[in-house]
Amino acid sequence: MPEQLEFFENKIRPILAEHCYKCHSTRSKKLKGGLYLDNREQAFKGGESGPSIAPGQADSSLLYRAILYKEESLEMPPTRKLPDAVIADFKKWIDMGAPWPISNEPQIAEKQGINFEKQRKEHWSLKPINKPTPPDIADSAWPRNPVDHFVLARLEKAGITPAPEANRRVLIRRAYFDLIGLPPTPEVVAAFVAEDTSWDQIIEELLASPQYGERWARHWMDIARYSDGLGGFLDNRALPNAWQYRDFVVNALNDDVPFDQFIRWQIAGELTPNAPLSARAGTGFFAVGPTYNGDGGDAEATAAARAETLSDRVDTFSRAFLGLTVACARCHDHKFDPISIKDYYAIAGIFNNTSIADKPLVPDEIVKAYDNHQNKIKNVDNQIKKLNEKVKKEKREISNQEKKQLDEWKQERDALRKIAPPKYATAHGLHEKGNDNMHVAIRGDLRKKGEEVPRRFLQVISREKSFSKESGLLQLAEAVVARDNPLTTRVLVNRIWQWHFGRAIVRTPSNFGVIGEKPTHPLLLDWLATNFTDNEWSIKDLHRLIMKSATYRMSSRHISDNFDRDGENRLIWRMNPRRVEVESWRDSMLAATGELDLKLGGTPTNEILNSARRSIYATISRNGDRISSDPFFRLFGFPAPRSTAPKRIISTVPQQYLFIMNSPFFQKRADALAKRLTRESETNKSRIEHAYQILFNRQPSTNERDTGLTFLAQSNSRSAWNQYTQALLGSEEFRYIE
Structure with a gap:
């Protein structure tokens, strides 16, 4: 599976390169234990101690047992134990079968370098987007808009007839869950069934609902690996203001902020020209993710923690906006995609010039007034402290005059405190702190510097020169939304399609690279992408287009002949029946009982199972095991927010039914x-x-x-x-x- 290979390239190979290759690779000056860990076949074969990896059985694998540090004669790497989070990644990788690219898979990172021009011409997602003409079809009565032409043309070619239109009860339920994540009331259903309200009216009412932003923000928060902090070892801090980013996303979607602007605010925040104050919360996209700290503070641990933090920033950025796994080029040129190790450090260099900071969400004059007032209080406090210290140092009783002075100062301080303005709201975000370039890290170790790499965008997408303005965040944001970038709009409209239909046109929504799946409807994808930019990047217009199509309005009826021809419904001959996400399920129960609290925004609640608020307002821990409601969410498929999650995994396990009972x-x-x-x-x-x-x-x-x-x-x-x-x-x- 592409996602599993991504996991290896992003989480496992960099650790092997940094900690193991010195003694266990073809480049080792002296191979130890007869074990190679830079080659799939040799790694599985093992060395003098026997096979090192037992796919699907981490606990039986020598490699895993060695990094656990529980057997004195079997401790690797020998210098220090790996962080718990890294050990957990190895266990997950081995238990999933230890996916590792085999040698005969297509690889473009050859010794002679990457032919970027060739890749721009040959790989589908890197080709320029041109708006295709909707194809001709035989059944001209079926289409409701251009979307249907692309779908029906594929169906007719395959000899498949689309499913009939769903009945109005099914349609309105589908629309409500899709757009606001809640069921319609019996009264609303009755009016729609009686045709007192039209389909277009229903769509407009739902798009105007404040609950729309909550529903679609939760989709995006999966991509942003949103949490309120509280990760595992080396990432244990809380993020008390993470909710400001959540509310920023909700409000931006409700306001239908053009998505190119929405992207700019999430990458560059207030650096974006004419940005509103709310944009200061935008770079919470990065800040709500893990920021690792060195264990013990020594140089090696500090460098490793910084490397992991930068890897998270690059990985989340590239997969979310570009559908590329740039972090897989952290230790070497990408094994499959035209992404060089220099590309990785060009992007990482931008984030290396940033730090996490609390950003005021009020005008600067309010911040200044607050700070000035606090300084007045602090000055009086300092005077009180100095006098007390003087008396103590001189080992004497305080004089009457000094006592009088202290009383006056205390009265002044108390009076200042009473009229002090309240502390202004802040959000976690990125703060620029420099404009330096990074060096390539040899085998991923930031202490071992290779060639210096100018900050810039990916070479395969942009021929622009290096970024020179401050950190480079704003230039990076502009490169992502540039009209000649073929990836961003393709990736986004594909995600929107997936969240409406349950399956995407490109079924690896965060991997548009060589090992990702090709689009089932490439012309439709390009038409949607170009139409999206033509409509000023409006998400709500994209909803209207999709939901008013005959494709969206099809029933989910099983048709045996169609199923025999296309059992996976890749050609979209019917709507995919699908289970609602755990958040919508819980919220719908509260709506059905009349208990649901529709209050918008604000601080999260730790006890969401004892609350009537919508599930989006639950406190979410990074590890998924720190808050009382975490086990409930995880039981029903909620992704652990340690990395970006392009789609939910649907599972059915006995524990779910035990919870219900x-x-x-x-x-x-x-x-x-x-x-x-x-x-x-x-x-x-x-x-x-x-x-x-x-x-x-x-x-x-x-x-x-x-x-x-x-x-x-x-x-x-x-x-x-x-x-x-x-x-x-x-x-x-x-x-x-x-």
Whole structure:
């Protein structure tokens, strides 16, 4: 899998190069233990002690046991134990099967160097984007807009007929979950089914809803590996103001800030010309990620921590905005893509000129007024301190005159404190601190300097000269959104498509490189990308375009003949039925019971399972195990925010059903729903019907209604109703959208 190879290149190979190659590679002056770790076949074969890697079995692998430092005769590297986070990466890598590129896979980083011009002409994602003409199709009645021409042309060529349009109940439920992550009310559904409101009206109402920004911010926060800090070893600090970045994203999406501007603010923040104060929170995109500290503070540990921090910045930046794995070129030219080691240090050099700082979210004059007032208080405090120290040093009693003076100063200080302006809000962000270039780090070790590399953009994309203005952040931002950059808009519209359809046009959304998948509909991707820039990078216009297409409005009906021809639905002959994310599932339960608190923004809550606020406002720890609600989120597929997450992993494990059956959270929601039904309906029959309308946006079938009535007739107690509502809330239908 491309993602697994990315993990190896980004997390494993750099560690091997930095800590192991000196003694265990073809370049070693003296090979130790007969073990090579720079070659796949030799590494798996092992050395004098036997095979070093047992794919899928980390605990049985000599390599893993050596870095654990639990066997005195088996401790590697010999100088010091690796950080716990790195050891965890090795365990994860080996347990997933120890993916390692095999020697016959395509590699472009040959000894003679990278032919950038050739790659620009040959690799699909690096070619210039030209707006294609929507293709002709036989069934001219089906398309609703140009999107459908591209989809239907592929279907007709394959002899596949698209699924019929979904019914209006399915459509409105789909729209609500897609745009705001919440179910429609029975009243809204009834009006839409009766055609009192149109599809276009529904879309506009949802795009105008404040909940839209919350829903789509959570998608982007996966890309930004958002957390409130609290990582593992060497990254243990809290980020108390990370929520300011979250609110920045919510507000920007609600305001439909052009996405090129949104990107500029996240890379360069207030350095962007005419940037609003809120843009100071934008570089939280980087600040909410890990910032490692050296263990013990020695030179080696400090350099290693800085190298890991820079790797995170480069990796998150390049995968999020460009769909490239630039961090894989940290120790050598990229094994597959036209990215050189100099490219890596050109980008890393920009981030090396920054540090994490708290950025004021108020005008500078307010900051100045606050600081001036605090200085007045501090000056009085210093006078008090000096007098007390003088008396103590002279070993005498304080005089009456001095006591009077102290009282006056204390009164002055107390008066100043009473009228002190409140501390202004701040956000974590990047602060420029220099304009130096970096040197290539030999084998990833920042202490071993190679050639100096000017700060610049990726050579395969831009022929521009080096960046010379301050850190280079603003020039980097402009290079990302430049019209001649073929990657950024392709990557973005592909992500939006994925979040609407469950699957992307390029199914490796953060890897548009050689080992990533090719687009299923390359012409559609390019048309969407160029149309996006034509419409001034408006995300909301892109939603309108997609959702008003016949493609989006298809049902998820299974058609055997189509399935036989295209079982993976790569040609998009139907809508993909999909499970909603854990956040929407939880929020929908609270909406169904009438408990949901729709308050926007603000500080996060540690106890989200005991809160009525939306899940986006939960405190999230980097390791996914520091907050009481972390296990709940992780159980249902929430990604650990240690690195950018391009898509959610859907899993079904027994523990999920144990949570549904036994957790206090679920039982409380069942009780609250039962109370609502009892309060709003008088008979069991009407309550059952009301429950189905609230939860599933439809009427129950005769069998469903009769089954419910039979169950409740056995014991028409509150306990029976709680069991019944718990079963409905835990049903697959409530968790899925068609």
